[in-house]
Amino acid sequence: MAQVKIMARKNGPFRVEAPEGSIELVDADGHKYDLTGKPNFALxxxxxxxxxxxxxxxxxxxxxxxxxxxxxxxxxGKDQQKKP
Ligand code: FES
Structure with a gap:
C-alpha cells in the first residue's frame, strides 16, 4: 500500500494523507511550505x-x-472512439 494518498474530494480539494515528513511541498521558486504537524492537509x-x-x-x-x-x-479509450 502506498504511503501517500491523495484523494480528490467530491466538489472540494485534494486531500493529502501522508506520514509527517514524507512530503515536500514547494512553491514555484522552490521554497518549502511548512507542513510541520500536518500529516493530512487539503490543497x-x-x-x-x-x-x-x-x-x-x-x-x-x-x-x-x-x-x-x-x-x-x-x-x-471507448470515450475517445465515440467522439466524431
Ligand atoms: S478547494 Fe477548497 S478553497 Fe479551493
Whole structure:
C-alpha cells in the first residue's frame, strides 16, 4: 500500500494523507511550505482559496463543482472512439 494518498474530494480539494515528513511541498521558486504537524492537509483545486495552495473552505461558498472522476484506461479509450 502506498504511503501517500491523495484523494480528490467530491466538489472540494485534494486531500493529502501522508506520514509527517514524507512530503515536500514547494512553491514555484522552490521554497518549502511548512507542513510541520500536518500529516493530512487539503490543497485547493477550485482556485478560490485565499490561503493557496491550501484549501480554506471557499469551494463550498462558491459552489465549486468538479466534474472529473477516475476512470479506467479502457473506458477512456471507448470515450475517445465515440467522439466524431
Ligand atoms: S478547494 Fe477548497 S478553497 Fe479551493
Amino acid at each position: 485547493c483545486r477550485c482556485g478560490g482559496s485565499v490561503n493557496k495552495p491550501f484549501c480554506d473552505g471557499t469551494h463550498s461558498r462558491i459552489g465549486f463543482q468538479a466534474a472529473e472522476a477516475a476512470v479506467r484506461a479502457e473506458e477512456q
